[in-house]
Amino acid sequence: MSQTIRLTMAQALVRYLTAQMVEEDGQQVPLFAGCFSIFGHGNVAGLGEALYQYKDQFPTYRAHNEQAMAHSAIAYAKSKFRRRMMAVTSSIGPGATNMVTAAALAHVNRLPVLLLPGDYFVHRLPDPVLQQVEDFTDGGISANDCFKPVSRYFDRIVHPAQLLSALPRAIATLTDPVNCGPVTLALPQDVQAEAFDYPVEFFEPRVVRFRAPVPEQAELQATIAALKSAKRPMIVSGGGVLYANATAQLKAFAESFGVPVGETQAGKSALPWDHPMQAGAIGVTGASAANALASEADVILAVGSRLQDFTTASNSLFGNARVISLNVNPFDTLKWHSLPLHADAALGLDALQAGLAGWKADTEWTAKAAGLNQEWRTIVSQITSRTEPPSADYLPYDGEVIGAVQRSSNSTHTDIAVCAAGTLPAELHKLWRTSFPGGYHMEYGYSCMGYEIAGGLGVKMARPEKDVFVMVGDGSYLMMNSEIATSVMLGHKLIIVVQDNRGYGCINRLQQATGSAPFNNMLKDCLTGQHGFPQVDFAKHAEALGAISEHVPNITALEDALKRARAADRTYVIVIDTDDRRVTKEGGAWWEVGIPAVSTREQVNAAYARNQEAKQHQKK
Ligand SMILES: Cc1ncc(C[n+]2csc(CCOP(=O)(O)OP(=O)(O)O)c2C)c(N)n1
Numbered sequence: 001m002s003q004t005i006r007l008t009m010a011q012a013l014v015r016y017l018t019a020q021m022v023e024e025d026g027q028q029v030p031l032f033a034g035c036f037s038i039f040g041h042g043n044v045a046g047l048g049e050a051l052y053q054y055k056d057q058f059p060t061y062r063a064h065n066e067q068a069m070a071h072s073a074i075a076y077a078k079s080k081f082r083r084r085m086m087a088v089t090s091s092i093g094p095g096a097t098n099m100v101t102a103a104a105l106a107h108v109n110r111l112p113v114l115l116l117p118g119d120y121f122v123h124r125l126p127d128p129v130l131q132q133v134e135d136f137t138d139g140g141i142s143a144n145d146c147f148k149p150v151s152r153y154f155d156r157i158v159h160p161a162q163l164l165s166a167l168p169r170a171i172a173t174l175t176d177p178v179n180c181g182p183v184t185l186a187l188p189q190d191v192q193a194e195a196f197d198y199p200v201e202f203f204e205p206r207v208v209r210f211r212a213p214v215p216e217q218a219e220l221q222a223t224i225a226a227l228k229s230a231k232r233p234m235i236v237s238g239g240g241v242l243y244a245n246a247t248a249q250l251k252a253f254a255e256s257f258g259v260p261v262g263e264t265q266a267g268k269s270a271l272p273w274d275h276p277m278q279a280g281a282i283g284v285t286g287a288s289a290a291n292a293l294a295s296e297a298d299v300i301l302a303v304g305s306r307l308q309d310f311t312t313a314s315n316s317l318f319g320n321a322r323v324i325s326l327n328v329n330p331f332d333t334l335k336w337h338s339l340p341l342h343a344d345a346a347l348g349l350d351a352l353q354a355g356l357a358g359w360k361a362d363t364e365w366t367a368k369a370a371g372l373n374q375e376w377r378t379i380v381s382q383i384t385s386r387t388e389p390p391s392a393d394y395l396p397y398d399g400e401v402i403g404a405v406q407r408s409s410n411s412t413h414t415d416i417a418v419c420a421a422g423t424l425p426a427e428l429h430k431l432w433r434t435s436f437p438g439g440y441h442m443e444y445g446y447s448c449m450g451y452e453i454a455g456g457l458g459v460k461m462a463r464p465e466k467d468v469f470v471m472v473g474d475g476s477y478l479m480m481n482s483e484i485a486t487s488v489m490l491g492h493k494l495i496i497v498v499q500d501n502r503g504y505g506c507i508n509r510l511q512q513a514t515g516s517a518p519f520n521n522m523l524k525d526c527l528t529g530q531h532g533f534p535q536v537d538f539a540k541h542a543e544a545l546g547a548i549s550e551h552v553p554n555i556t557a558l559e560d561a562l563k564r565a566r567a568a569d570r571t572y573v574i575v576i577d578t579d580d581r582r583v584t585k586e587g588g589a590w591w592e593v594g595i596p597a598v599s600t601r602e603q604v605n606a607a608y609a610r611n612q613e614a615k616q617h618q619k620k
């Protein structure tokens with residue numbers, strides 16, 4: 001009989017997680033960098049005690065909001081290109097459901113995170129326990145069932161022996177490039193504390209290998225034939241290129257065959273900003289170069305892209321191009337009625353490189369692309385190099401703020417920008433320059449307000465050697481800022497630039513573009529009581545959370561503040577008032593929004609008509 005060790009379920013869980021290793025830069029390191037935790041009665045006694053025992057191998061970090069700490073964990077995994085990750089544990093009830101939004105975020109973005117919410121007593125002797133939801137028809141329902149549709153693997157551990165099958169499945173899901181996403185193991189509080197004789201070998205250190213599917217011959221040959229017939233090919237580079245570590249292959253492909261590359265929000269940073277074949281951001285928030293090329297291309301090779309509506313301009317951007325979808329996930333190879341090439345991005349590009357020997361895009365097309373790309377770089381330089389306000393009451397807009405941040409790096413473009421929602425994702429997608437993979441960290445699958453600061457913390461934990469710039473609007477800041485305190489507490493410095501335009505600027509503009517009146521977005525357009533709308537002092541707020549902070553009046557002052565921020569030893573928050581109306585006009589593309597078919601407002605009717613017109617270009 002094999003040797004056994006008597007452990008509680010929680011002790012076994014933590015011990016197993018610490019035994020999972022990966023290779024990073026030729027060294028074996030733990031797959032899990034540790035665990036974020038907020039305790040309550042649903043996890044403090046069981047899992048809490050186990051985490052304490054293993055705290056040297058498996059550090060526990062205390063945060064201030066369960067959704068936020070899950071954002072940090074997800075951002076950590078994204079920064080590590082899904083090769084390393086973190087666990088997140090909460091109590092039962094509200095702590096658990098606070099993590100559901102983060103689970104959905106990881107689900108949409110295909111990012112690994114191990115969620116460990118506590119759960120009600122399996123024995124139900126106290127029933128209901130504090131924070132238990134009661135279903136009148138189903139005794140087995142708990143709040144944690146909310147995780148099911150937003151987890152790639154869900155399990156409720158109702159007996160300690162179940163870990164023997166659940167944990168290998170959890171790790172397989174978290175590290176599988178196809179299925180990758182959140183795993184939720186709901187942990188009833190009584191079962192966490194129950195003991196079982198586990199086989200010792202279950203806990204032996206194990207090096208996790210990441211699968212990389214090779215292309216299938218028939219699909220490969222069909223793809224090669226389609227590309228060989230192309231005269232005006234283009235690549236759309238998605239997050240999968242970064243996760244597959246395929247940036248060298250992407251560069252080689254673009255250079256060998258003279259093919260321009262447009263980058264999605266998740267894919268940006270795969271090719272350096274100044275590469276001649278870098279056509280910039282693609283789609284609704286895209287560069288004029290990439291979007292012009294996409295509409296003229298005859299074949300588009302989408303690599304590692306989910307082809308979401310922001311990439312395809314709601315299916316209107318790719319003209320008559322034949323789309324090839326090279327993707328590790330068969331689900332994504334079917335989108336856009338593509339020619340499928342199911343494979344790891346690096347292996348797929350390698351195989352295409354070999355199979356296409358002798359072929360090249362039309363030289364005119366490559367030259368045209370190089371010219372458009374250069375034009376776009378010039379436009380970006382102009383927008384981001386403005387230093388002095390033309391007049392005293394001039395309010396800068398987000399593009400100019402981005403310029404100041406970039407100039408403060410002495411044009412090395414080695415910082416990391418973190419963002420998720422608001423006006424900034426479009427501005428950053430167009431304007432942010434980066435010279436290395438991971439220098440652009442945008443959560444634009446779920447575009448979740450409140451990801452920014454918490455996400456920045458996870459990025460800094462993953463890349464401590466970098467200056468991490470969290471770019472955030474006033475709205476997102478107010479939605480979730482608690483992890484400023486965590487960043488100070490853990491000594492993980494962030495530079496946070498708050499762009500205060502006093503409201504939900506991007507939605508306000510969208511509202512008017514759809515014909516509606518300005519309503520309930522900018523603070524001045526909202527219902528208020530006798531004190532009017534608040535003048536939030538973000539600098540004071542951040543200072544109260546332990547950060548160094550200042551409010552700056554203009555771009556010149558911002559540049560000085562950025563020097564102080566870079567030199568500071570802790571999280572530094574700079575607040576600047578911005579114009580809510582101005583955005584970068586260059587680039588961009590149509591985006592479909594549901595506009596009322598009938599309305600008493602002329603403007604709505606006009607917007608509806610414009611939308612119907614735009615829909616003519618939408619591919620069905
Ligand atoms: C959690 C969440 N709620 C609502 C939205 C919809 N939304 C997207 S951007 C935005 C406003 C963001 O305001 P702010 O951060 O101030 O940026 P601004 O648009 O003003 O630049 C809203 C409400 C969202 N993306 N996420």
Ligand SMILES: [Mg+2]
Binds near residue numbers: 500503504505
């Ligand atoms: Mg705002």
